[in-house]
Amino acid sequence: MSIKQETETERSLSRRNFLATAGASGVATVGMLAASTSASAAMPPVWQDEADIVVVGSGGAGMTAAVIAAHRGSKVVVLEKAGMIGGTTAKSSGVWWVPNNALMRRDGLADPKPAALDYMAKVAWPGQFRAGAPNLGLDPADYALLEAYYDNATLMTDELASIGALNFTYSAGFDGSKYPDYFAHFPENKAPRGRGLRPDAPPERAAQGGAEMIRQLVEGANRLGVKMLTGHGATDLVQDETGRVTGVIASRDGTPVAFRARKGVIFASGGFTHNIRMAEGNLPGPIAGGCAVPTNTGDFVAMATRAGAVLDHMNKAWYAQLVLEQALVSRSTPDDVFFYPAGSIFLVNKYGRRVVNERMLYNERTQAHFSWDPVHGEYPNQLLYLVYDERMKQNPGAGRYTYPLPPAGRNAPYVISGATFEELGRNIDARLVQLVADGKLGQSVRLRDGFASQLEDTRQRFNSFAESGKDLDFGRGDTEVDHCFEHTQPNGKPNDTMYPLADAGPYHAIIIAAGTLDTKGGPRVNVHGQVLDRASQPIPGLYGAGNCIAAPTAKAYYGGGGTLGPALTFGYLAALHAGSQQPG
Numbered sequence: 302m303s304i305k306q307e308t309e310t311e312r313s314l315s316r317r318n319f320l321a322t323a324g325a326s327g328v329a330t331v332g333m334l335a336a337s338t339s340a341s342a343a344m345p346p347v348w349q350d351e352a353d354i355v356v357v358g359s360g361g362a363g364m365t366a367a368v369i370a371a372h373r374g375s376k377v378v379v380l381e382k383a384g385m386i387g388g389t390t391a392k393s394s395g396v397w398w399v400p401n402n403a404l405m406r407r408d409g410l411a412d413p414k415p416a417a418l419d420y421m422a423k424v425a426w427p428g429q430f431r432a433g434a435p436n437l438g439l440d441p442a443d444y445a446l447l448e449a450y451y452d453n454a455t456l457m458t459d460e461l462a463s464i465g466a467l468n469f470t471y472s473a474g475f476d477g478s479k480y481p482d483y484f485a486h487f488p489e490n491k492a493p494r495g496r497g498l499r500p501d502a503p504p505e506r507a508a509q510g511g512a513e514m515i516r517q518l519v520e521g522a523n524r525l526g527v528k529m530l531t532g533h534g535a536t537d538l539v540q541d542e543t544g545r546v547t548g549v550i551a552s553r554d555g556t557p558v559a560f561r562a563r564k565g566v567i568f569a570s571g572g573f574t575h576n577i578r579m580a581e582g583n584l585p586g587p588i589a590g591g592c593a594v595p596t597n598t599g600d601f602v603a604m605a606t607r608a609g610a611v612l613d614h615m616n617k618a619w620y621a622q623l624v625l626e627q628a629l630v631s632r633s634t635p636d637d638v639f640f641y642p643a644g645s646i647f648l649v650n651k652y653g654r655r656v657v658n659e660r661m662l663y664n665e666r667t668q669a670h671f672s673w674d675p676v677h678g679e680y681p682n683q684l685l686y687l688v689y690d691e692r693m694k695q696n697p698g699a700g701r702y703t704y705p706l707p708p709a710g711r712n713a714p715y716v717i718s719g720a721t722f723e724e725l726g727r728n729i730d731a732r733l734v735q736l737v738a739d740g741k742l743g744q745s746v747r748l749r750d751g752f753a754s755q756l757e758d759t760r761q762r763f764n765s766f767a768e769s770g771k772d773l774d775f776g777r778g779d780t781e782v783d784h785c786f787e788h789t790q791p792n793g794k795p796n797d798t799m800y801p802l803a804d805a806g807p808y809h810a811i812i813i814a815a816g817t818l819d820t821k822g823g824p825r826v827n828v829h830g831q832v833l834d835r836a837s838q839p840i841p842g843l844y845g846a847g848n849c850i851a852a853p854t855a856k857a858y859y860g861g862g863g864t865l866g867p868a869l870t871f872g873y874l875a876a877l878h879a880g881s882q883q884p885g
Contacts, residue, residue, distance in 0.1 A: 402455045457869055571594070624638065655759055688808060
């Protein structure tokens, strides 16, 4: 249970006793505080600091909440677990998805609410969506979250810009054109370009993308008097006798310290990508890691659950593929594989078969890894193998998305080569044998007999598609998004995303695993960002935004910025509601 604020009759219990109980091991962990009922009962209201609003987490969601709350007149303290401000946002592209934004309105790009909600509902809830039905077939609470996103994303963006805390422009591609939504081909999508925004900064500025977003938000927060404390990892909530959240406990260098929140606590502390047990127990299949910062270990899930919160979407994440051997070095990877370069290149599983459109958007493509084979009791696609020829090695392209192929003339230790498919298969399996022996993988990942011969069949079939221009298996090149993230040059073939693999080697391969940008499951919230209990009632004083809560957009990844868009918007909504409360 959460720590309860003591009454007057309990004040004989000293703060020293609490610290001795809660911090005996030197680190006040969530699990220890949960297990120690004596520590919970002994917690006195001796505050390290107090504010109207305490924000936990300093990524885009948390900093938006902090800036908006301070701009609206609240005193704000931000607690950041890591040693620096920014969270995963600082590693990201910094794009956020805003329907009907100011630039679209300025440029006459119509994005009316009914049509936008059709698109948003279909992608978020494909099993429930029914055009024309009440709430489009969705549960009213789920529909209300999408409606709140549409209504408030542009208000949030405009307010941040008006106070000089986040300037923006369109997110554009190599040729200056606006990126399309990831499901731009859906007939429900009437405004497929222009919803993606990015921080506006001169090209010579060192910080770009997400780092620039954080720089601007921090600059705005400093002007507004927001106090930002790094090295403060939240471990538990403080609640009064009515259950209202009145503060938060954080660990600072192993010592528990208490922060009072007169109006509310807003959590924006990230998902649980790097809590291995939580990821294995909730996600639909194995992941090797992700690009979330290492501090994203799902801390809020335990705290909110003890306070009575209901969880949702714990099986969902923002997915992207990883180079396996990079993830085995560091679970928090420097890069995810967003898009593969076009050409003589494809992905196969342990049987040597293609299983997905390699140019498909990363979130959807990654979920091919989670296919379950009930006959053999395995994930046949747990690892995939990016196979390409010497032509592709020598000319991986000049576009942004050539990774994970090394630049021309260079190599990488995770590239496996072979003069023939037979040799390539042997070398891949030898690498797998070593990784299994090192205890880094389970033995079921080994290649299956016949891998090389099936790989040759796959090559011939793929080459026929490359010659005809039509991928009959997975539709590679059929949608706009397949073409837009790299400058695909005409290659003499009818489909510029495909080119035949050479009849003879050498051939090359990279082992690819599933990963995340971060998870998106946690406590459920309402349209004000209030955390809900098991009766769907708000827990007073407790709010959430970003990847630490159940994503308001459910399954959806609408387009570039589909992660940060709802994160910033619900940080904004939480700040508005918390700021409107009477101080407790």
